[in-house]
Amino acid sequence: MSVAGPTGWVGRSIRRLEDPALIAGRGRFTADLPAAHRVRFVRSQHAAGRIANIATPPGVLVITAADLKDVKPIRPMLHKFDYVPIGQPVLATDRVRFVGEAIAAVVAADEAAAEDAADAVEVEIAPADAVIDAQAALADGAPRVHDEVAGNVIVKGLIETPEFAAARAGADRLVRVALRSGRQNATPLETRGGHAAYDPTSGRVTLTCATQTPHLTRTAIADLLGLPEAQLRVIAPDVGGGFGQKMSLPPEYVLLVWLARKLQSSVAWSEDRRENLIAAFHSRDQHITLEGGFDRDGKLVSLSADVTANIGAYSCFPTTCAVEPLMAMAELPGPYDVRGYRCSARGVLTHTCPMAPYRGVSRPVITCAIERLMDRAAASFGMEPSELRRRNLIDRFPYVSATGLTFDEASYIETMELAVKHIDLAQFRARQKQARNEVRYLGIGFCTFSERTGYGTPAFAARGMEITPGWETVEIVIDPSGFVEARIGSSPHGQGLRTTLAQIIADEIGVEPRLIRVVHGDTDRTPYGFGTFASRSLVIAGGASLLAARKVRVKLAKIAGHLLEASADDIVLEAGVAKVAGTDRALPIESLARAAYHQLHRFRDEIEPGIAESATYDPPGTFANACHVAIVEVDPETGRVTLEKFLAAEDAGRIINPMIVDGQIHGGIAQGIANALLEEIVYDATGNVLTTTLADFLPPTAREIPPIELHHLETMSEATITRAKGVGEGGAIGAPAAVLNAVNDAIAPFGAEINEMPATPRRIRAALRAAEKRP
Amino acid sequence: MLGEYAAEDGRILAGGQSLVPTMAFRLAKPAHLIDINGIAALEKLNVENGSLSIGACVRHAAFHRPALAGPLGALLTTVVHHIAHYPIRLRGTFCGSLAHADPASEWCLVAATVGADITAISTRGTRTIAAADFFAGIMTTALAEDELLARVNLPVLSRDTRFGFCEFSRRAGDYAIAMTLATLRLEGGAIVDPRVGVGGAEAFPRRIPEAEAALAGRAPNEAVLRAAADAAAHAIDPLEDIQADAAYRRDLVRAMTRRALARACA
């Protein structure tokens, strides 16, 4: 891809190709499909216990584990870090391990009847002691969540660089922080759901479901049911947000396919919001203790960390539950140069809803931990937080980190300087001082961070993952009518990939994006691929699109060369036409396509028939980066935090569509703000979820999100062929730390500090009460 | 009709903005729902005999603009903007809120503070219940199963009545975790006839006599308002839930009361 591109679609904020259907109510979501049968799950009301009896009402089809003897449990695998494989039965067999675990499935003609019937199923459970908190699960004599996992530690890693001990010993001062992140739910506005339909002619089942990973879903379900994959088609139609929650395999989907085969009919399940909040995957819930050793100039020389991740009752497929602690261990130093590093990380089983990746995965927490450390260190040195960061951010590239990660070219310092300039730090400090005189408490918080994106195969292999989802394939087909279709294994669900990939392809083959259809989310129509998660699709599927489009371009030029009696090198593709450069000889792409399929004789055996090119891309991975700044006001009497402004200066390399990039960052920041201030899944001591509605678990409204100001740099990294880096998670990664640092800056005059997310008004008041210092 | 169905778990449906979600959660499974929407007599909103009469089907949104001139109209318009969200306010009803008796209901606080008269009708007859006798606990009222809350009468406040309202909730439109409504008059530089109602903090909203006593006859200065706020914070028997423990609820009641009083005295 040249900088301007032949027609220059890349870099433009063109309107999204996804929108016309969605805006008119013509989107097609899973729950929109009619089904012969509706399924309702009967779920455990106990966090731990043995199922003594299941009494089913007469005349109702109720499926229990006893019916599923041929169905294997979900058993994701990891080959390193002392991982203990555990199985999750599709329906609980003899034991239940969290409130909300599916025990039985009730089948009825409609939703209301299924709910009535499910209410009539009586499950008798002999309750057992439950452990809810990770620290409690680690205690001697704690109940085991799985018999085979002693001490409830399912995975543990330890890293210590040779430089660590001496660096720590030689540090001028040690600064510590202990941070806790509460438990969240990704809360896509569309809950999960599936629709499985049996085709009596072929014996195949089509599972339409709210997933980010249709191909992996097919692989997993076929494995669990013992089917050839060809017997199953998985469709991800329009999907109403995922944020990670829809990348892990729900046991419910397995059951739907099993039921469709058993009934030889269609069955559907729509998760209700309460089910989603208690039993769809949760995330975060980590404790991190951190100690940084600094030299007398404020340079970080040693960093040691202990990470405890509550992973819930089971391990999620495909990543396994190890993704949180292991990513924390590998990436905790973030964008700071430190050679002396030690980290121990554990994943701990508890009787709670299983944890799975959610936008940011671990990094919102580790970033918050190290950013709090940086602010505490800055305070200790009496330095502006930005100045301390300036002394520690990496600025030589490629940079190989203490944990062996290669950081490609980025702009850590530059984005911070940009943020400091636009937020006008000096002016803010003056305003803050003035406000304190008026008994108002303003605070500013910075967060500089890296966002590792486009993880390729080696990155996953390094973690010992059985499944290493590092590559994507794109097939571009031009049919005889000249219509361009790009079939991708990625599975976007709001990211606008149909538009951005079309922009990349358009620049190569000289066809307008609106005339390029990007096909995704159907295992029958797309090449195998891993889906959309981990800020990977634009980087990886975008790279594969570019490579495939280049091949198409070469072929079109060759065809045009033959037909126009010119050298292929002289063919220019633009505006849907192949031209001989410097002449008026031209043919529309339709004519090239028609000839490629129907008039092969015109090419003297020099081209293969048709136009269909495929390419795969597996990048080494790349680091996007940003500096986030939050300005808050804390009401010390109520603990309320009001966000006045949020600013992000970010660098995701080449921007394909600025409008879409901004949208991704806005959304991520909103979720990060929610992480920092609002959202928390709360369990009681016995393992009941207390936050079962959106009036208790609190996603922000338009009132809670302040105006967000964005600035961009574009470092053209050599690490990806499009020069683009991923941008899907950065907002969510950086915002919590910026907000928490701002809150702490605001309450500093009280001598109070809060290192817990969400920093709810209650917690802030408690911190202020405990501080008991009048400013 | 309610008389006939009350014994068989019949419920009145007005706006449905509280009852329907309860049914969706299968926490309420009424056998009969009696829809009172469309009964013209229940939509009446007018001033009669010195009080504002609010019929059972009057929606929250009826108070988006002052329903009457003077402080009561202004008070209701101030308060209504804190009730849930716009679409909810177009459906939900004033009287339904009282019958539902959520501890965090703004209208229940208004009724308790200004001293509403609540009219209940049944086949057995009509009776009027004073707000102070109406609320009995969390979502529990003095209404009998077969009684319909037909209307609520709020005394029209004298022109020199001042009011202040302050509410704390986590997000815009959320239930109040604590709120205070204060009304008072100033005569010769002293507070007269103070009423301090606190809602969202206890099982049901009520006036706090200790706070009122701290105000009556005193000058509306910072120290007096703080003393009244402290009195309210101490006097309550706080609800405890995931949003607020007892200590935090007292903090909030203190802050809301002081601010509501400051607004009233401003």
Next chain:
Amino acid sequence: MSGKHDLVLSVNGRDYAVQVEPRRTLVDAIREDCGLTGTHIGCEHGVCGACTVLVDGAPVRSCLMFAVQAAGKAIRTVEGLATGDELSVLQRAFMEHHGLQCGFCTPGFLMLVTGVLEREPDIGDEELIDVLASNLCRCTGYQNIIKAVRAAAQELRTK
């Protein structure tokens, strides 16, 4: 409550004769009995607003209303916003300002704002944000929804 009621729902100017249980919510009737799936279900307890439709011009949560209560009233859903192929001003503004990502909350926001701007065309910017706080969006951080709605309100006022 049992038994089914025959009733006619008027949606986007077209009558649908449906048979529903009294407990059937309006959103279920619109989606399943009228087959109009543009209206979405996000929470079924009145918080998220994804199911917002207009009933006699008023934006309401259709999960908090029973179908039988909507008989004889004029219901409007997202499918009725465009005139033929011509999108409404608000729909166009959402596209131009990238006011949607996954699109799941979009019909609810469109109906909420359409109803409010019809009822209160001169609504101020701040009040508009209060109105937008009625519904939840998980993708956009609201920035571009606010932009789109302000632009549409402006365009409608000058029309």
